[in-house]
Amino acid sequence: MVQAASEGVDVGLADRIAGREDGLLLFSITPPRRSTTPEDAQRIADVTVERLHAIDVDGLILYDIDDESDRNPSERPFPYLPTKDPAEFYQQHLTGWDKPVVVYRCVGKYEEGQLSDWLAAQDPDKVLTTFVGASTGEKVRRTDLPTAQKLWHEVAPQMRLGGVAIPERHSTGGVEHSRLVRKQQAGTSFFVTQVVYDTSAAKSMVSDYFYACEEAGLEPVPVIFTLSVVGSMKTVEFLEWLGVEVPRWVRNDLEHSPDPLAKSYDQCILAARELTSYCEQLGIPHGFNVESVSIRKAEIEASVRLASHLRTRRLR
Numbered sequence: 150m151v152q153a154a155s156e157g158v159d160v161g162l163a164d165r166i167a168g169r170e171d172g173l174l175l176f177s178i179t180p181p182r183r184s185t186t187p188e189d190a191q192r193i194a195d196v197t198v199e200r201l202h203a204i205d206v207d208g209l210i211l212y213d214i215d216d217e218s219d220r221n222p223s224e225r226p227f228p229y230l231p232t233k234d235p236a237e238f239y240q241q242h243l244t245g246w247d248k249p250v251v252v253y254r255c256v257g258k259y260e261e262g263q264l265s266d267w268l269a270a271q272d273p274d275k276v277l278t279t280f281v282g283a284s285t286g287e288k289v290r291r292t293d294l295p296t297a298q299k300l301w302h303e304v305a306p307q308m309r310l311g312g313v314a315i316p317e318r319h320s321t322g323g324v325e326h327s328r329l330v331r332k333q334q335a336g337t338s339f340f341v342t343q344v345v346y347d348t349s350a351a352k353s354m355v356s357d358y359f360y361a362c363e364e365a366g367l368e369p370v371p372v373i374f375t376l377s378v379v380g381s382m383k384t385v386e387f388l389e390w391l392g393v394e395v396p397r398w399v400r401n402d403l404e405h406s407p408d409p410l411a412k413s414y415d416q417c418i419l420a421a422r423e424l425t426s427y428c429e430q431l432g433i434p435h436g437f438n439v440e441s442v443s444i445r446k447a448e449i450e451a452s453v454r455l456a457s458h459l460r461t462r463r464l465r
Contacts, residue, residue: 161274162208162249163309166339166371171429173373173436175251175341176201176456177210180238183231187241190233194242201246204456209246210341210438211235213253213281236267239276251277251311251341256297257290264297268305279311279341298335312337314372316350317394326357330365341373341438346416347394348423359433369433374424376417377440378455379403380410380448414451421459 165173178197181190201209214232235252243250256264268278280301282294292300301310312332318325329340345351355372362369379385382404385395395403399416406412421437428435437459441452 162251163274163277165207166277166309169368169371169434171371171434171436173208173371174204174206174456174460175208175210175373175436175438176204176206176452177212177375177438177440179212179214180233180235183233185233190238191242194238195245198243198245200453201456204453204460206248206456206460207436208249208251208277209243210251210279211239211253213255213258215255215258215281249275249277251279253279253281254297255281256292256294257282260291261296261300264292265300265304268301268308271305271308273305273308277309277311279313281313302336306336309338310336311339311341314340314342314354315392316342316345316347316354317392323357325354326361329354329358330361330367333362333367333370334365337370339371339373342375343391344375344377344388344393344440345420345424346388346399347396348420350394351424352427355428355433355435356431359431371434371436372428373436373438374421375438375440376420376455376459378410378417378448378451379413380443380445380451382409384443384448385409410447410451414455417455418458 162173181193185193197209213235236254239246239250239252254264254267259267271278278301280294280297298310301308312329314329315325329337332340342351351374358372359369377388379388385400385403389395402416403409403412424435439452439456439459441449443449443452
């Protein structure tokens with residue numbers, strides 16, 4: 150079971166990460182499109198807050214979306230539409246959210262001064278961040294990842310810094326665990342994975358990371374596995390376009406199911422159980438992030454149900 154902090158004890162997300170606790174539960178959303186009116190953006194924020202307060206998640210992730218067409222030349226299943234800056238969406242519209250947020254920063258989009266000013270203005274008990282580097286080495290970047298990490302060290306080292314972990318990259322290159330160790334040595338205190346459907350790849354990555362930490366004399370930091378329900382094969386194709394590996398057998402089940410949303414929900418539960426069992430066996434702190442980036446009501450509601458299930462049910 151993904152457990153909340155001890156009853157009667159107000160332990161924030163930043164402290165729980167620092168304590169390398171198990172059982173973290175996050176919920177992630179993409180801010181509305183940049184063209185969304187302030188009134189509609191506020192409505193979206195209010196509905197989100199209402200849904201998540203009922204689940205008692207430990208924190209909210211706000212994604213920072215960038216155009217990744219340079220990484221994948223294939224046609225994008227859904228068109229890229231710029232979204233509101235997650236930091237601005239939080240500050241202007243999520244005033245009713247009283248728990249921590251993890252604000253993603255695609256650092257290549259921002260000038261050093263912008264990042265520095267933003268870091269300096271945040272309350273580290275309420276705001277955590279995850280830096281995301283450029284999608285390819287050829288992409289034009291206003292700030293690269295090493296520079297952004299240096300700014301964090303100089304301006305806001307008390308803020309918990311997260312990193313992205315990609316199991317599929319480990320499957321193809323076998324060195325993702327080394328990236329995680331280097332990021333941890335540079336100050337990263339938790340990792341959030343890309344969406345996981347290939348549990349074998351995720352287990353291999355955390356296994357190699359665990360033993361690499363042991364060799365380097367480090368304590369592993371929490372690894373937060375991202376789960377996401379899908380309601381159509383087009384959504385599956387979009388995940389694959391983003392680089393998510395959907396095993397053939399899972400894809401077949403979804404494609405031939407009369408209710409792919411229910412089938413993917415069940416698969417997410419199975420994945421959570423498998424990953425929980427393995428991480429407990431290995432002794433690595435872990436948790437889950439339920440991703441809700443669809444605009445379809447059925448998929449949003451299924452994501453909320455999944456988060457509620459992870460909070461209240463046993464995963465063994």
